[in-house]
Amino acid sequence: MPDAVTLKTAGGRASGPSGPKPKRIISPRNIMLYGILFVAAAYYLLPLYVMMVTSLKGMPEIRLGNIFSPPVEITFEPWVKAWATACTGLNCDGLSRGFWNSVRITVPSVIISIAIASVNGYALANWRFKGSEVFFSILVVGAFIPYQVMIYPIVIVLREIGVYGSLTGLIIVHSIFGMPILTLLFRNYFASLPQELFKAARIDGAGFWQIFLKIMLPMSLPIFVVAMILQVTGIWNDFLFGVVFTRPEYYPMTVQLNNIVNSVQGVKEYNVNMAATILTGLVPLVVYFVSGRLFVRGIAAGAVKG
Amino acid sequence: MNSSVSIRDLSLNFGSVSVLKDLNLEINDGEFLVLLGSSGCGKSTLLNCIAGLLDASDGQIFIKGKNVTWEEPKDRGIGMVFQSYALYPQMSVEKNLSFGLQVAKVPQQEIDKRVARAAEILQIQPLLKRKPAELSGGQRQRVAIGRALVRDVDVFLFDEPLSNLDAKLRSELRVEIKRLHQSLNNTMIYVTHDQIEALTLADRIAIMKNGIIQQLADPTTIYNKPRNLFVAGFIGSPSMNFLRGEITKQGDQTFFTANGVNFSVAAYEAPEALQAGRKVILGVRPEHVKVNENLGAEVHEATVDIEEPMGADNLLWLKHAGHTMSVRINGARRFSPGSALKLGFDMSLASLFDAETELRI
Numbered sequence: 107m108p109d110a111v112t113l114k115t116a117g118g119r120a121s122g123p124s125g126p127k128p129k130r131i132i133s134p135r136n137i138m139l140y141g142i143l144f145v146a147a148a149y150y151l152l153p154l155y156v157m158m159v160t161s162l163k164g165m166p167e168i169r170l171g172n173i174f175s176p177p178v179e180i181t182f183e184p185w186v187k188a189w190a191t192a193c194t195g196l197n198c199d200g201l202s203r204g205f206w207n208s209v210r211i212t213v214p215s216v217i218i219s220i221a222i223a224s225v226n227g228y229a230l231a232n233w234r235f236k237g238s239e240v241f242f243s244i245l246v247v248g249a250f251i252p253y254q255v256m257i258y259p260i261v262i263v264l265r266e267i268g269v270y271g272s273l274t275g276l277i278i279v280h281s282i283f284g285m286p287i288l289t290l291l292f293r294n295y296f297a298s299l300p301q302e303l304f305k306a307a308r309i310d311g312a313g314f315w316q317i318f319l320k321i322m323l324p325m326s327l328p329i330f331v332v333a334m335i336l337q338v339t340g341i342w343n344d345f346l347f348g349v350v351f352t353r354p355e356y357y358p359m360t361v362q363l364n365n366i367v368n369s370v371q372g373v374k375e376y377n378v379n380m381a382a383t384i385l386t387g388l389v390p391l392v393v394y395f396v397s398g399r400l401f402v403r404g405i406a407a408g409a410v411k412g
Numbered sequence: 413m414n415s416s417v418s419i420r421d422l423s424l425n426f427g428s429v430s431v432l433k434d435l436n437l438e439i440n441d442g443e444f445l446v447l448l449g450s451s452g453c454g455k456s457t458l459l460n461c462i463a464g465l466l467d468a469s470d471g472q473i474f475i476k477g478k479n480v481t482w483e484e485p486k487d488r489g490i491g492m493v494f495q496s497y498a499l500y501p502q503m504s505v506e507k508n509l510s511f512g513l514q515v516a517k518v519p520q521q522e523i524d525k526r527v528a529r530a531a532e533i534l535q536i537q538p539l540l541k542r543k544p545a546e547l548s549g550g551q552r553q554r555v556a557i558g559r560a561l562v563r564d565v566d567v568f569l570f571d572e573p574l575s576n577l578d579a580k581l582r583s584e585l586r587v588e589i590k591r592l593h594q595s596l597n598n599t600m601i602y603v604t605h606d607q608i609e610a611l612t613l614a615d616r617i618a619i620m621k622n623g624i625i626q627q628l629a630d631p632t633t634i635y636n637k638p639r640n641l642f643v644a645g646f647i648g649s650p651s652m653n654f655l656r657g658e659i660t661k662q663g664d665q666t667f668f669t670a671n672g673v674n675f676s677v678a679a680y681e682a683p684e685a686l687q688a689g690r691k692v693i694l695g696v697r698p699e700h701v702k703v704n705e706n707l708g709a710e711v712h713e714a715t716v717d718i719e720e721p722m723g724a725d726n727l728l729w730l731k732h733a734g735h736t737m738s739v740r741i742n743g744a745r746r747f748s749p750g751s752a753l754k755l756g757f758d759m760s761l762a763s764l765f766d767a768e769t770e771l772r773i
Contacts, residue, residue, distance in 0.1 A: 302498035304463050310512030310559070311486030320511075324502040 227292025491560025
């Protein structure tokens, strides 16, 4: 060892610290950090775990009461029942009907609301007109009015235009209610894009739609993903509008789930309820996982910037 | 006079803030006009008005004799180059150049021809297939110039095109813009806050402050005969030395007197008689002060406070008659701080301003 030290000093370096400072992996700081992370993760994952294992058990096994124990005998019976045969009032075709209703509600609502809101946001950010600020303020205030206040007036409006109780009516309601927050989102995103790009396009002779479709849209993928996630999860998880504005044959999945879980007749089938709940939550979950990375990027790119 | 762009009584207000006030400006055909001023003086606003991106509150704009005050930007025969390049990020260089032509439904053959010509002039042929993100700052700005070039416009508008580039590229591209102007002979209006760009490029410079043109003249006149105190202080680096004092008479000789020191103003070309007792400001450029040689009749004493060698030049900060004065001399001549030296002033190159109106006498 003394030799090595001599060699080093001979090379021009004094003894003592040199190069990167060594880092300790097990330090009080790291123990605290990972400890808290672990506890938080467990706190959120444990209910999911209980739901999963319960949904894979038969009823006799559930009655034993060990909710944390893994299933002795794995059965997919509850899942099949939840999807296809569970009874809600008169119908006994499970969640499947609600699932397809939800798809038929969510897809058009998301497309319509995003299409309109993106043009709104673009116009408000780039084509200032007289009163555009006032218009925008009113729109934003709309985001803070409690839904409950508007339910009865909307019922009357839908009845008068003849779409009360139909899917069309619910789609219209969802599209309108998405407008304030989506317009805010798009306006802020478009306002954060360099104004000079818009000016350059105007000098190049492009008009309102050409600038929107050829210049702005190709640069806006992240914010469209954000808007899509917000709308898909929001509309899919909606319960209130679904139950108020539609008839039973058009009930969305969330209402159907409630009817299964809260059914008062017979024994409570916990395994079926768990399976039905997971099935209902699956769609937003898949959307998050598929586009989560773009979501974060979009939020960072414009949503938080005023 | 063959005027290319003509601005008549132009005013612009943002709410209650008046940005441009009754502005009149005639720009000749083929002229390179630079709008110079510090930020917030209205120079970019004026350019945006000419481009049609901002609506004027009052007044008219003519381009090639046509009243374009209410015209859309695309119908004004202008091309514009922005500070941040403003290239469409999702399009290749070629698409960026041809976008305006495609919007105008120019036949594809003609588009290809014009893009090829612009690419040749600006030497960006190898870059045509690339995206803007894959280009350096100088290349991006060249593409941005090309976008104006392909559209065969009458007037080029530049909005601080070099401000985002580093010093070396800036001087390179400055030369290229000048060469482009010489070969195309288009009218060019160029906004900048950089006086070097203004002095090197311009046929005429319009110096602006608070939405008003302070002086409109060729660079030499602006530099040597500034019309008021603001222009004199704005142009030149380090800026002009200002000495506050008054006019005094001794016999038939007229002097400028500051802190008890007399300067003969016999050589100064004043259009009016200088009355004794008038409060005036004397402006002398650092390079117009002579040190230790060719001093002329009048000699002043000074001591060196600080010396700043800058290679080709040597900048001295002197203490003289209670003032601090900057003097630019040849880089080879060195003086150590504290040393005494003799100064001579060339009054024919100096400027006198009225202390009250701040206008040149």
